Amino acid sequence: MNFPGTTTILKGFENPMKHAKRILTGSVALVLAAAIWLPCLHLFFSRPASAFYAKEGLSPKARELGARQMQIWTDPQLREKELDRMRASNAEWDFMARSYLVWALANMGLRDPSSKPVCLQTMDRIIDETLHLEHEKGMYFFLMPYAKARPYLVQPARSLFLDGEIALMLASRRVLEDKPEYKAALTERVNLMVNGLRHNPHMALESYPDECWTFDHVVALTAIRMSDYLDGSDHTILIRDWVAMARKKLVHPESGLLVSSYETDGTPMIGPEGSSLWMVAYCLQLVDEDFARDQYERARHELGGSALGFSYAREWPDSWKGPADIDSGPIIPVLDISTGSSGMAFIGATAFGDDAFLASLNAMLDFAGFPSRKNGALKYCASNQVGDAVLFYAATLGPVWQKVKEGRKL
């Protein structure tokens, strides 16, 4: 017997079932598709480590990054635009972009002798302009505003951040090809740093008022070591004492990693940070190879991460957490990916020959760094000039350190 409306009710009952079945099969198809696609995604971005870093000569990426960095220093409008954008966030970046580029060009000139003249020309231009700006506008021009918040403890005020990096710029230039005009400038900076280190019982020099950075100290020690190579001085004991002090006082007990910053009395301020550590480990190679290797391996274990064939670096180890800041860059939740630490990790991976880590970092860079190529020049849109300069340095580093280690003079 048919009651009115029965068919309609049955149809209405049938349709939701069919609909639910379609949603279910569709969802299963989506899950299956995701399970196929996600593990394959990295294959579209993976290249061998040699695409980023060549043991000899220049890798394709080093050439492209170098072309872009040179472009910035030959096109005044482009340079002004890039510097303005960086300085709007952080004046330090303007300075560090110069430092990393000069250090990279020294390596590039040694790797590719045909590029040496243009490397020297660009290095001199950057060094001269930087020294001029420091002289004209004072050290605060390259520092963050809080440098003026209180006076430096040691007077007259100096920032090891500037002294160390400028000294390393001068030394790198002279390793590529000596320039008598820079000898006095390097000696002056080195003497200032050496005297400062000797006068503080904790061998600590300020970069900001009562704020000392491990990063700046190892850069300074590297410059001092290079000055010994260039000018025949000997600061072996000073360097050895600093490393002994660092092992004793600056190591974070839980992770065994060096802290990032501390007060002039040696009291730690900020614990281990990836945005500093990878470079610290690399610079230590020129100062104490065993300690350098130890720091790299710890950093790799504590900070290196990998997911779906892409590698990245965290800013902090599990045993220490700090606030996201201008150095760490934004922290991507869940995996705790730090853009700052991931960029600096390239330096560690290339310096310590960690090809597997380097190749997958490079895959991540090409996946999430938004590369943009134009006329043989490469920039990463998600980066900025200092970020790209760091990558360029990572892609070229090696020959300058090697030369100093071997003690070969020009």
Added chain:
Amino acid sequence: MKMNVWQQLVRCWRADAFSPRGFLLRALVIAGAFLAVHLAGLRDYTSVLNGTIGPAADWRTSSFLGIAYLVIYLAFVIVAPVLVLAAGILTVWQRWQNRKL
């Protein structure tokens, strides 16, 4: 009744989202959106990811455009291929089911 392209697209969009056609259409829309933001030069605004302002003068616009590009890019490289693969899997499944019946 003849339908123009727009009407056909609307019809497809209104069709079951969990069908091969629905998946493909959504993948196409994502690809179109990515093409549009890419050609519009929004890639440069992703510099906001490292705290550097984009080509636009103000932070708010730069952040909006940078994040928009990032979201659409991720949809293009992750979601769109999954949708295309899912459409393929579903088509094979449906054909197999029909053959059984």
